[in-house]
Amino acid sequence: MNKTMHSITNGLEGSLKIPGDKSISHRAVMFGAIAYGKTTVDGFLPGDDCLSTIDCFRKMGVQIEQKEERVEILGKGFEGLKEPVEVLDVGNSGTTTRLMLGILATLPFHSIVIGDESIAKRPMSRVTKPLKELGAKIDGRDEGNYTPLSIRGGKTKGIHYHSPVASAQVKSAVLLAGLQSEGVTSVTEPALTRDHTERMLKGFGVDVQRDGLTVSIEGGQSLQAQHIQVPGDISSAAFFLVAGAIVQNSSITLQSVGINPTRSGIIDVLHSMGASLTVTNEKVVGGEPIADLNIESSSLQGTEISGELIPRLIDEIPVLAVLATQANGKTIIKDAEELKVKETNRIDTVVHQLKELGANIRATDDGMIIEGPTPLKAATVRSYGDHRIGMALAIAGLICDGELTIENTDAIAVSYPHFFEDLESLSK
Numbered sequence: 001m002n003k004t005m006h007s008i009t010n011g012l013e014g015s016l017k018i019p020g021d022k023s024i025s026h027r028a029v030m031f032g033a034i035a036y037g038k039t040t041v042d043g044f045l046p047g048d049d050c051l052s053t054i055d056c057f058r059k060m061g062v063q064i065e066q067k068e069e070r071v072e073i074l075g076k077g078f079e080g081l082k083e084p085v086e087v088l089d090v091g092n093s094g095t096t097t098r099l100m101l102g103i104l105a106t107l108p109f110h111s112i113v114i115g116d117e118s119i120a121k122r123p124m125s126r127v128t129k130p131l132k133e134l135g136a137k138i139d140g141r142d143e144g145n146y147t148p149l150s151i152r153g154g155k156t157k158g159i160h161y162h163s164p165v166a167s168a169q170v171k172s173a174v175l176l177a178g179l180q181s182e183g184v185t186s187v188t189e190p191a192l193t194r195d196h197t198e199r200m201l202k203g204f205g206v207d208v209q210r211d212g213l214t215v216s217i218e219g220g221q222s223l224q225a226q227h228i229q230v231p232g233d234i235s236s237a238a239f240f241l242v243a244g245a246i247v248q249n250s251s252i253t254l255q256s257v258g259i260n261p262t263r264s265g266i267i268d269v270l271h272s273m274g275a276s277l278t279v280t281n282e283k284v285v286g287g288e289p290i291a292d293l294n295i296e297s298s299s300l301q302g303t304e305i306s307g308e309l310i311p312r313l314i315d316e317i318p319v320l321a322v323l324a325t326q327a328n329g330k331t332i333i334k335d336a337e338e339l340k341v342k343e344t345n346r347i348d349t350v351v352h353q354l355k356e357l358g359a360n361i362r363a364t365d366d367g368m369i370i371e372g373p374t375p376l377k378a379a380t381v382r383s384y385g386d387h388r389i390g391m392a393l394a395i396a397g398l399i400c401d402g403e404l405t406i407e408n409t410d411a412i413a414v415s416y417p418h419f420f421e422d423l424e425s426l427s428k
C-alpha cells in the first residue's frame with residue numbers, strides 16, 4: 001500500500017494513548033509460556049511482530065488466547081512446550097527469533113526457525129554462538145548465522161558470556177537458556193541495554209543478579225504466572241515527539257509511555273536540542289516506570305548522539321534524523337554500527353530517503369551527519385519494508401512543501417497498526 005502525506009500548516013494538537021511496548025509484549029508472551037499458571041497481559045501490542053511470537057508458541061502447544069490488547073497464556077513450565085510439527089515462522093521479528101532461540105536451546109526436541117526476507121539477512125550468530133557454547137546444537141546457513149535455522153536443544157551448562165555487541169536480544173537469549181542450564185549463566189555487555197528481561201523475570205519470581213554490566217542467573221529456577229500491564233512504547237511515541245517538535249504551533253500529549261532509563265535516550269536528546277518537552281505523572285507500573293509526555297514545537301539545536309546513549313535510543317534514530325534536519329547546525333550520530341543490522345541497513349535507508357527530500361545528510365561508517373535546518377521537498381519515497389523507516393518518512397511528510405508519497409507502508413503494522421489513524425487524530 002502507498003500513503004500520501006500532506007504538510008500541516010496549523011499545528012498538531014491532542015492527546016494519544018500510545019500502543020503497548022513491543023519489547024515488553026514479546027517477553028510477556030514468552031515468559032508466560034514457560035511459567036506455571038495463567039499469565040494475563042493488558043496493553044499488549046497486537047502488531048505483526050508480537051503476533052508472530054504468539055503463533056510460534058502456539059505451534060509448541062501453548063494455549064494462548066489473544067483479543068486485541070488482552071492476552072492470556074496458560075503456561076505449564078518449560079516442559080509444557082512440545083516439539084513443533086510445523087516450522088516456527090518469526091515473520092519480520094528479530095526479537096522473536098533471538099529470544100525464542102534462547103528458550104529452544106534447552107528444550108529436548110528439534111525445531112526449525114524461519115522468517116521473511118529481512119530476517120534472512122540479519123546476523124543470528126550473535127546468539128547461536130553463545131547458545132552453542134552452552135551446549136545447544138544449532139545449524140543454518142553460514143554455520144548458523146542466518147535463517148532458516150535448525151535447533152536441537154538439550155542439556156546445557158552455564159557459561160559467562162562477554163558479548164561483543166550491546167544487544168538486549170543477545171543478553172536475553174543467553175539468560176533464558178541459563179534458566180534451564182546447569183550452574184550459573186552470566187552475560188557481560190559492553191554498554192547497558194534495555195533491561196526488560198531482567199525486570200520481568202524478577203516479576204515472575206526469578207532471582208536475577210546484576211553487578212555493573214554483568215547479569216547472572218542460576219539454573220533450575222521456575223517462573224510463576226503473573227499479571228502484566230504493558231506500558232506505551234517510547235519507540236512508537238518517538239514519532240509523535242518529533243512531529244510535535246518540528247510542526248509549528250503543535251502541542252501533543254502522549255499518555256502512559258514507558259520511560260525505563262535504558263530506553264529513554266530520546267528524552268535526553270530532545271532536552272539537549274532545546275525541545276519543549278515535559279514529563280509528568282511519573283509512576284511505576286508492573287516494575288516499569290511510566291509517565292505522560294507533552295511536546296510543543298520550539299527552536300532546536302544540533303547535537304551529538306554517541307557512546308552509551310546509542311543503545312538507549314537505537315530504534316529512534318531514523319526519526320531523530322528527521323528531527324535533526326530541522327535543527328540549527330550539525331547533528332552527529334556515531335557509534336551506531338548496529339543500525340546496519342536492523343530490519344534494513346538503517347544508515348543507508350535513512351540517508352538515502354532523506355536525501356531524496358533534500359536534506360543535508362551524509363552517511364559515515366558508524367552513523368550519519370546531518371546539517372540543518374533544511375526545508376524538505378516533496379517526493380516519492382520508500383519504506384523498504386521497514387516499519388520505522390516508513391513512520392519516520394511519514395513524519396517528514398508533515399513538513400514537506402507538497403505531497404509526499406510513501407511506498408509500501410504495510411510494514412508499519414509490525415509495531416504500530418493504527419499509526420496513520422493516530423496521526424490524523426492530531427490534525428486541528
Ligand code: S3P
Nearest residue numbers: 023095166167168169170314315
Ligand atoms: C530489542 C532490542 C533491540 C531493539 C529491538 C528490540 C528487544 O535490539 O533494536 O527493536 O526487544 O530486546 P538489539 O538488542 O539487537 O540491539
